[in-house]
Amino acid sequence: MSFEGLPKGSGNKERTFRESIYLWEVLRGLGVTIGHLVRNILHTDDMPTRQYPEEKHVYSDRFRGRHRLMKREDGAPRCVACQMCSTYCPADCIEIVAAEHPDPAIEKYPASFDIDLLRCVYCGLCEEACPCDAIRLDTGIFEIAADQREKFVVDKEFLLNNETDGTR
C-alpha cells in the first residue's frame, strides 16, 4: 500500500506480501488475544488484579501515611508546642495553639493541634523538624477520604489515637 502526501515513516515502510494482504496478520493477532483469554480463565488466581477492599496494598516501611501524635508514658502528648513543625511546613497545614503546662520542666503543651490533610503534601519535614519526636507519618494509612472538606481538618484527639496499621 502507498499513502501519498503523508509524512515519511507513516506508510512508506516496505511490507511483505503476507503483511499486505492483512488477513494472515489478523489471524495471528486473534491467536495472541485468545491465548491470553484462555490462560486467564484457567489461572484466574494468577492475574495481577488486586481485589482492593479485601486485599490491601502493603507499602514499604518508608511510606509516609497519615500523621499521628506520639504520647508520653502518662498518655499526654509529647508535643511541647514549640511551633517548629508548623514553621517548617511548606504547605502551611499545621496550626498549633500553645498553652502553659503546670509542670515547669515541660513549660508548654498544645491546647489544640490541627492538621489540614487536604493541604498536607506528605513531605515529612515536620517529622524531621520536631525536636522531641512527637509527630510521625508512619501509620501506613493511605485511605484518607471524607464527604466534607471540614472533615479533613483533624484535631489533637484524632491524631493522638491514630495508631499504626500494624505493618511497621
Add this chain to the structure above:
Amino acid sequence: MDLLLETLSKIGFMFALIMGMVVVLIWMERKGAAFIQDRTGPNRAAIGGVRLAGLVHPIADVFKLLFKEDVAPEDRHRGLYNLAPWIVMTIALSTYAVIPFGDHLTVAGKQIPLVVADLNVGLLYILAVAGLGTYGVVMGGWAANNKFGFLGAIRATSQMISYEISMGLALMGLVMVFGSLQLTEIVAGQGDLLFGFLPRWGVVVQPLGFVIFITAVYAETNRTPFDLPESDSEIVAGYHLEYSSMKFALFFMAEYAHMVIGAALIATFYFGGFQIPWLPRPVLEAHAGTLLTIKLVGVLVASLAIAALFMRRVRNERNKFGDARDREPVLGVAFWLVLAAGAAGGLLMGPWNIGPVGADLMATFFQVTAFTVKLVFFAWLFIWVRWTLPRFRYDQLMYLGWKVMIPLGLANLVVTALVMAFV
C-alpha cells in the same frame, strides 16, 4: 387469527432472543475484554451474594440508566434529537423479520415455518433496512448540535456508502450460487453436501465473498477496526456524545442489536443458518430419540463435572470474603446438581422412544440450538476482533473500501459467473 397468533409468538421469540443476546453480549464484551487484557473485569454486583461471574452487572446498568437524569444540550433540534434513538433501535430490530431460525414446527398437524416474514426478496429487504440504520445515526449526530457528534455522523454516512457496495457485491455471488433472494431458500440450499462430504455452506462455495462480506458487516455495525463514527479517542463518542440516560442506552443497545444481526447474517448466508452439517432434517427426525439420549447423557456428564469443579471451590474458599459471597460456590453446586438430576430424570423416561410428534419437536429444537450456537460464536468473534485490532485511519478505511474491496467483489462475481457457466 391463527396467523396473527403464530406471527406474534415468533416475533416474541425473536425479540426475547435479541434482548437476551444483548445482555449476554454486554457481559461477554466486558468480561472478554478484561480477560484478554489480563484483568478480572466486573465482579462486584451481586444478588444475595450470587455474582454469576459479572452477569448481574448489565441488569444493574439498566436500572442505573433508567433512573439517571437526562441531560441534553440547550441548542438541540428537539424533534430529531428525541427521534434518533428510537429510529436506530427500531431499524436494528426490524432486520430480524426475515432471518429463519429453524426449519418448521408442527403444531396440531400444521407446519409453521420458523421465520417471522418469509419474503421472496428477503435479501434486498435486509440491504434496504441496513441502509436505513444510518439515518438514526446522522439525525442523532446532527440534532445534538455538537461538532464531534456532527463529525461522527459524517463519518457514519461515508463509511456506510463505501461498504454497502462491497456488501451487496459479495451477496450477489451468493445469490448466483443459490439462485434465490429468499433467505429460507438460501439456507435450504446450504443443507446439501458438496462432493458427498463437504457441507455446501456459503463459506465453502464463496470463500472470497465471505471475507468481503464479514469485513463489510464489521464496517456496517461500526465495530472496531471500523468504529470511526464513535471512535472514543478521536471524537470522544461521536454521534451519541450528547445523549444520556435511557436515550444513550437505546443507542448502546442498538449497537449490540446490530452485532447480533451481523452475526445472524454471517451465520445465515455463509454458515448454513440453522442447518447442522451432515444431519439434514429427515435424518434429524429419524434419529431424534438417539440424539436426545446422547444430549441428555452429555448434559448429565457436563453438569456433574462442573458441579465437581464448584465442589473444589466450596472446599478451598470457605471463608474467602467473609460475607454473602461465600455462599456462591454452594449455590453453584446446587444449581448444577439440579440440572444433572433433571437430565437423569429425562433419561429414566426413555428419550430414545419419543414418537413422531416428539421427534419433530426435538429436530426443531436441535436446529434452533444450532442457529443460536452459530449466532453466539459470531457475536463473540465481533468482540474478539475488537480487542485484537487497532482502529483504521480514515484514509486507510476509504482505501480499503473503494480500492480493495470493490475490485475484489467484482472479481469474485466474474469468477463465480465463469465457474457457474462452464463447470
